[in-house]
Amino acid sequence: MAGSTRYIRYILLAFVTLVVIFFISSSSSTVDDRVKSATDLLKKQGSLFKGHSPSSDSTSPSPPKPPPRFHSDEEHDTSGQVLGNPPSLSEESPPEPMPSGHSNATSPNPSSQKLGTNKQPFTHNPVAPGERMNATFVTLARNSDVWEISRSIRQVEDRFNRNYGYDWVFLNDDEFDDTFKKVTTTLTSGRARYGKIGEDHWGFPSWIDQEKAATVREEMREKKIIYGDSISYRHMCRYESGFFFRHPLMMEYEYYWRVEPSIELFCDVSYDPFKYMAENNKKYSFVLSLYEYRETIPTLWDSVKNFTQSFPQHIAKDNALWWISEDEGKNYNNCHFWSNFEIGSLEWLRSDAYIDYFTHLDKDGGFFYERWGDAPVHSIAAALMLPKDEIHFFNDIAYYHVPFTHCPTGEQTRLDLKCHCDPSHNFDWNGYSCLARWYDMNDWEKPEGWQDEQ
Ligand SMILES: Nc1nc2c(ncn2[C@@H]2O[C@H](COP(=O)(O)OP(=O)(O)O)[C@@H](O)[C@H]2O)c(=O)[nH]1
Ligand SMILES: [Mg+2]
Numbered sequence: 001m002a003g004s005t006r007y008i009r010y011i012l013l014a015f016v017t018l019v020v021i022f023f024i025s026s027s028s029s030t031v032d033d034r035v036k037s038a039t040d041l042l043k044k045q046g047s048l049f050k051g052h053s054p055s056s057d058s059t060s061p062s063p064p065k066p067p068p069r070f071h072s073d074e075e076h077d078t079s080g081q082v083l084g085n086p087p088s089l090s091e092e093s094p095p096e097p098m099p100s101g102h103s104n105a106t107s108p109n110p111s112s113q114k115l116g117t118n119k120q121p122f123t124h125n126p127v128a129p130g131e132r133m134n135a136t137f138v139t140l141a142r143n144s145d146v147w148e149i150s151r152s153i154r155q156v157e158d159r160f161n162r163n164y165g166y167d168w169v170f171l172n173d174d175e176f177d178d179t180f181k182k183v184t185t186t187l188t189s190g191r192a193r194y195g196k197i198g199e200d201h202w203g204f205p206s207w208i209d210q211e212k213a214a215t216v217r218e219e220m221r222e223k224k225i226i227y228g229d230s231i232s233y234r235h236m237c238r239y240e241s242g243f244f245f246r247h248p249l250m251m252e253y254e255y256y257w258r259v260e261p262s263i264e265l266f267c268d269v270s271y272d273p274f275k276y277m278a279e280n281n282k283k284y285s286f287v288l289s290l291y292e293y294r295e296t297i298p299t300l301w302d303s304v305k306n307f308t309q310s311f312p313q314h315i316a317k318d319n320a321l322w323w324i325s326e327d328e329g330k331n332y333n334n335c336h337f338w339s340n341f342e343i344g345s346l347e348w349l350r351s352d353a354y355i356d357y358f359t360h361l362d363k364d365g366g367f368f369y370e371r372w373g374d375a376p377v378h379s380i381a382a383a384l385m386l387p388k389d390e391i392h393f394f395n396d397i398a399y400y401h402v403p404f405t406h407c408p409t410g411e412q413t414r415l416d417l418k419c420h421c422d423p424s425h426n427f428d429w430n431g432y433s434c435l436a437r438w439y440d441m442n443d444w445e446k447p448e449g450w451q452d453e454q
Contacts, residue, residue, distance in 0.1 A: 125189065128163040133274035135255035136167040136193075138244060140236065143172070146180045148261030153187040156259055160269035165190040166257075169249045173202045173235070193249055201243040202235050204368065213368040220371065225295055228371060238367040240339065240374035242358035245349040254278075258342040266398035266407060266421035267414065273343050273394065283345040284382040285392040286337035287399045287406040288427060289434040294334060296371040299364070301332035304380055307360040314353035320383040320391060323434070323441045335434035336379035340401045343394070353385045393438060395447075409447040429453045 137156065141149050153168070167190045170176060176194045185192040204210065220228025227233040244250060255274045277285065308315055308329075326333050348354060358377070366372040382391050396413060398421050399406045406428060407421035408414055414423065428435045429450045439446050 125162045128272065132164065132166065133255055133278050134253050135274035136169050136253045137259050138169045138171065138250065138256045139259050140171045140240065140244065141261060143174065143177045143180050145261045146183055150183055150187055152259050152261055152263045153184060155265045157187060157189055159265040159267065162189050164272060167191040167193060169193045169195060171195045171197055171244060171247055173197045195247050195249040197239065197247065202239055205362065207363065208365055208368050216369050223295065234367055234371060237372060237374045241377040242362060245346045250346060254345065254347055256344060256346055260340040260401060262402065263340065264400040266400065267396065267417035267419035269397060270417060277343060277345065281390060282392040283348040283386050283390045285343045285394050287341050287394050287397050288338040288404050289335060289438065290338060290432055291334040291434065292336050292373065292376045296373060297376055298370060300366055300372055300376060303361050303364040303366060307357055308384065310360065311356050314356060314385050316385050316387045318387040320388040320441060323437055324380060324383045335437060336376040339375040339378050341399050354381055357381050357385065388441065409450050409453060423453065426453050
């Protein structure tokens, strides 16, 4: 009995195993069949492999094509002639026509036919009409700034210069390396030019007492004054105050636009600011203004007052003294234009008035015995030696340099210029900004909504 039960158990086990094997093999082929038929269905509807040849039954995507390459003679074009000549694609065959009955690989966006009159079709680098000024962008930078300045260049090019192709001069107290040159040449639409600063323009002048300067740096380090112990920062401030506009490369131009690493431009610049400066007889301009850190310039105003006594002929008649002094010139109120953004006249900076001013300040040694910044140095010069209407506030150039933002007040301006700045970050009407004082000096009405941004 026990033996026959064992046989029955064996037979049952074998039967169950067969059933399981049959079930597994039949169910997998069903799934496969279903996938195949769904694929066929979609293929027939033309919605899964749009653009693929109907004979292709491979489900694996074809390998991506290499990106189009630019002709090498335009890769590092420095002639400034790139605009208007879109780089041609090398040896790239035109797209093959689709077999009749099949749509293109991408279908046109139906709403593109319905764009309103305020929309322009996108074209790459359309050349802005009109003449160009004799002007350049200028950047002082170290090789290590390459990626941060690249971000700035990209913004300036996207928002303005790709349509204008102005030159870009890069200056450095060291040789620019290949990476810096390669990357920045590629990003700029106009000529990119590289200049090394001579030792006579970057370094301690002979009359500076090195020990005294070192003691000051140590004291400022202890007081935790920003850049207080830095030698290179002082050379930089002195260079920007008195020399960049005299570099041999810069001598070729009349106007400059200073660009620093890591800035942002938030709105389209829809006209040529250089041309605006030239046509409206503007010599200096700003987007942000604020109060200087007093401890970096304790004796700057004394030096300025001595200068005005020695050179009264350089003081302009309708100047902006009111903006920088609340007691008719006895004291400086520390208001200054933030000079990491500047569009200005190089010829003004090279004028006798400015050179006399800088030379006077430089002799007093405050670039090294204190930590005079190029912002108050430029600003005081502009406020005293230019009629105030030769200084321009570019409200429509929206700008950021850590930590401040200029975002134009007024929603319509921001929409018209396709701005992407957050108006709540606008520094203009903040208590530490000197813009309201600039408006008051000029008797200008403040823009609608300014109180909400205080
Ligand atoms: N070549 C060179 N450029 C410098 C040096 N120090 C600062 N710069 C440049 O001078 C400008 C101002 O310096 P930055 O560090 O931005 O100063 P901040 O904006 O006052 O914090 C920037 O364009 C820097 O790239 C330096 O030692 N050598
Ligand atoms: Mg900076």
